[in-house]
Amino acid sequence: MAGTILIVDDEKDMLTLLKRIITEGTDHEVRTFSSPLAALEWLKNNPVELVFTDLKMPGIDGIQFLKEVKRAKPRTCIIILTAYATIETAVEAIKMGAYEYISKPFKRERILLTINKVMKWEEMVRENLALRRALAEKGDYLPLVGATPIMKDLFDRIRQVAPTTATVLITGATGTGKELVARAIHQNSLRKEKRFIAINCATLPDQIMESELFGHVKGAFTGAWRDKKGLVEEADGGTLFLDEIGDMGQGLQSKLLRLLQEGEYRPVGATVSKYADVRIIAATNHDLGEDIRKKRFREDLYYRLNVVRFELPPLAARKEDIPLLAHHFLRKYARIYQKDVLDISPLAVQILVSHDFPGNIRELENCIERSVIFCRNMTLKAEDLLLDNKQETPFPDLSEGISDLSFKKAREVMLQRFHRQYLHILLRESDGNITRAADIAGIKRQYLHRLMKQSGLSGEDFRHK
Ligand SMILES: Nc1ncnc2c1ncn2[C@@H]1O[C@H](COP(=O)(O)OP(=O)(O)OP(=O)(O)O)[C@@H](O)[C@H]1O
Ligand SMILES: [Mg+2]
Numbered sequence: 001m002a003g004t005i006l007i008v009d010d011e012k013d014m015l016t017l018l019k020r021i022i023t024e025g026t027d028h029e030v031r032t033f034s035s036p037l038a039a040l041e042w043l044k045n046n047p048v049e050l051v052f053t054d055l056k057m058p059g060i061d062g063i064q065f066l067k068e069v070k071r072a073k074p075r076t077c078i079i080i081l082t083a084y085a086t087i088e089t090a091v092e093a094i095k096m097g098a099y100e101y102i103s104k105p106f107k108r109e110r111i112l113l114t115i116n117k118v119m120k121w122e123e124m125v126r127e128n129l130a131l132r133r134a135l136a137e138k139g140d141y142l143p144l145v146g147a148t149p150i151m152k153d154l155f156d157r158i159r160q161v162a163p164t165t166a167t168v169l170i171t172g173a174t175g176t177g178k179e180l181v182a183r184a185i186h187q188n189s190l191r192k193e194k195r196f197i198a199i200n201c202a203t204l205p206d207q208i209m210e211s212e213l214f215g216h217v218k219g220a221f222t223g224a225w226r227d228k229k230g231l232v233e234e235a236d237g238g239t240l241f242l243d244e245i246g247d248m249g250q251g252l253q254s255k256l257l258r259l260l261q262e263g264e265y266r267p268v269g270a271t272v273s274k275y276a277d278v279r280i281i282a283a284t285n286h287d288l289g290e291d292i293r294k295k296r297f298r299e300d301l302y303y304r305l306n307v308v309r310f311e312l313p314p315l316a317a318r319k320e321d322i323p324l325l326a327h328h329f330l331r332k333y334a335r336i337y338q339k340d341v342l343d344i345s346p347l348a349v350q351i352l353v354s355h356d357f358p359g360n361i362r363e364l365e366n367c368i369e370r371s372v373i374f375c376r377n378m379t380l381k382a383e384d385l386l387l388d389n390k391q392e393t394p395f396p397d398l399s400e401g402i403s404d405l406s407f408k409k410a411r412e413v414m415l416q417r418f419h420r421q422y423l424h425i426l427l428r429e430s431d432g433n434i435t436r437a438a439d440i441a442g443i444k445r446q447y448l449h450r451l452m453k454q455s456g457l458s459g460e461d462f463r464h465k
Contacts, residue, residue, distance in 0.1 A: 003049035003119060007032045008039045008065065009081065010057045014104075018052060018111065025112045028119070036065040044072050050118050051078045055089055063093055070097045070378065074342045077118045081106075091416070095377040095456075097343045103405060110404065117346075121323070144177065144184055145328045148318040154181075154310065161308050162188035167260065169245075169305045170283040172312030175362030178283040179243065181310060185281060186239040194238030197231050202247035210252055211268045220269025232265055232276045240278045245305065246286030246297060253298045256280075260304045280305070315360045322353045325361060329368035330380060341372050345381045347400070355387055363388065376456065383420060420455040427452075432462030 005028050007018050015032040022030050028049075033039035037059050043051070051069060055062035062080060069076055080093045080101035090101035099118060102110060144155065161168060162185045170178045179198065186196040204212060211220070215230030231240060242248070248256070259265045260280060264273045282305050291297035315322070326344055334341045344352075357363040370386040377384070398417050402410040430437040437459075438445045452458065 002027045002029065003122065004029045004031065004047060005115065006030075006039055006043060006048050006051045007053075008034075008036050008051065008057070009054040010034050011054070014054070014081070021108050021111050022115065025108065026115055028115065036060050036062075040065065040068050040072070043069060043076070048073065048076055049122050050115065051076055052081055053078060054081050054083075055093070056083075063089065063096060066093055066096055066098055070342055077122070079114060079118075091413075094345065095379060095381070097378040099346065100401075103409070107404065143187075144180060145325050146318065146321045147324055148320050150313055150318055151321060154312075157308075157310065158184055159188060161185065163190055165279050167279070167305055167307045168281045168310060169308070170281065170310045170312065171285070171288070172283075172310075173285055173314050173360055175357075175360035176312035176314060177361055178285075178312060179241065181312065182239075182241045182281045182283060186241075186279075189239070189279070191238050191279060195235050196239045196241065197235040198241040198243055199231055200243045201252075202244040206249035206252055207268075209248070210255065213252070214255070214265045214267050216268035217270045220267075224269065227267075230265075230267060232259065232278055233274065235278045236276045238278065240280055242280060242282040244284055244286075245282040246284035246288055246291055250296075250298070253301050257298065257301045257304060260301070315357045315364065319353050322364065323349045325364055326352050326368055329365050330372060333369045333372040337373055339372055339375065340378055341375050341380055343379045345379050347382045348380055348385050351382055351385060351387075359388075383424060416455070419451055420457070423452055423455055423457050427457065427459060427462040430462075432459035434459050 005022055007015055007022075007030060009015050009018075009032075012034065015034065019030045019032055022028060031039075031042065031048075033042065036053070036057050039051075039053075053062050053065055057065070060068070066078055066080075069078060077099040078093075078097070080090050080098045081104055082090045082101050083104040090098075090103075093101060100114060102114065144151070144158075146152070146155070158181065168182075168185060170181055172178055182198070183196060186192060199209075199212065201209065207221075211224075211228070211230065213230050213232055215228050215233060216224050218224060218226045242256075255265065259276070259278075263275050263277060265276065266273045286297075288297055288302055292299045292302055323344075326349060330341060330344055333339075352364070352367075357367075359366075367385070367387055368380075371380055371384050374386060375384045398414050398421075402413055405413065426437050426441055430440060434445055434448060438448045441448060
């Protein structure tokens with residue numbers, strides 16, 4: 001899809017050259033500006049997908065410009081063009097949320113490749129936003145993020161099933177979103193004004209569970225001083241979500257079957273039945289087929305529950321959704337913790353995509369939450385990612401992106417990365433204790449301090465982990 005690309009540089013020749021490369025090599029529209037302020041003005045009133053900007057310009061400098069763009073349009077991708085600016089400034093720009101920096105002089109392919117990468121990513125984000133907007137307009141907004149075919153299909157089916165009263169069985173591994181899907185079904189149903197009540201069948205012993213679900217009458221058992229309504233009655237007209245149904249005891253299974261078949265149940269100790277109109281949604285991460293074979297789960301109940309089945313895929317089966325989910329959680333936790341973290345660096349996204357999340361979306365969400373809490377920049381970078389504590393902190397490849405740098409700059413960049421990675425490992429090893437770290441490294445404390453300062457690291461951070 002064609003988008004708009006802004007080029008900001010005070011050198012006219014550079015504007016012409018870049019514009020030619022882009023218009024010849026892509027079908028994107030290009031606007032050029034020699035004044036960053038004029039560019040900013042234009043950007044505020046027009047959609048822009050990508051901005052190429054020089055670092056040193058009269059008026060406001062590139063870093064200031066970048067901040068302003070991020071403030072006005074946080075999602076805009078910014079590529080820094082750097083000639084005589086030092087690499088540190090470019091690195092600083094990345095920390096502030098720039099997507100990438102390209103040093104001048106550059107190769108045509110480098111520019112085209114970068115545009116291609118950014119636009120592909122943009123398209124995915126846009127697609128998801130459009131989908132969510134369309135749903136919101138139809139009044140059936142789903143709080144679920146996902147753009148892969150498997151998820152789009154799931155969303156369609158949720159929308160179809162939600163307004164009916166059909167019983168739904170949701171299966172899937174831990175953290176795949178079973179409860180969220182159940183809530184989405186309720187919110188998009190005609191019952192949404194009534195209650196959604198969730199109960200976990202694995203946490204309570206059967207007798208207590210029975211009185212929780214169906215209520216009891218006074219004197220039904222020791223401690224039953226008065227009549228108590230059950231959740232089925234509380235959820236009358238609404239939805240009852242039975243989580244981990246695979247762990248429900250046999251006795252209760254037959255009572256639930258009766259509720260499903262006749263809409264009828266009996267409070268503990270009562271002599272007459274009650275009726276309730278509840279929609280049941282059940283979830284499990286068990287293989288119920290196996291449970292049925294082993295006679296742990298009633299087959300007839302299974303068929304009653306399994307009127308509509310949603311099988312939620314593990315995150316590993318839809319890794320393409322990881323970038324979207326990561327950004328979604330980034331916005332969520334940046335808001336909750338009031339942090340100015342606006343973006344995730346492409347490398348960090350890449351690391352997330354290649355990481356295994358056995359705890360699925362919940363694990364990814366926890367990872368982003370943790371990382372946002374500790375992140376000290378506007379962009380969450382590879383080294384800010386706090387993946388599962390048991391796993392190694394991921395680092396960028398030392399030599400990534402150095403192919404078009406001069407020897408001097410390449411050495412500078414690699415050395416900087418080396419410092420950061422070495423210090424990370426060292427400080428983690430020594431729990432952030434500087435004296436111990438200096439000891440292990442065989443260098444003076446003062447020198448270690450200086451290196452840490454240059455890499456933007458503090459001992460504090462490592463004492464928290
Ligand atoms: N498609 C999604 N988009 C956004 N957030 C999601 C999505 N799916 C799940 N989540 C989030 O991931 C977390 C885990 O989801 P949820 O509790 O629904 O999983 P679950 O399958 O019920 O897990 P468990 O089996 O461990 O109970 C929640 O915080 C939920 O909001
Ligand atoms: Mg759950």
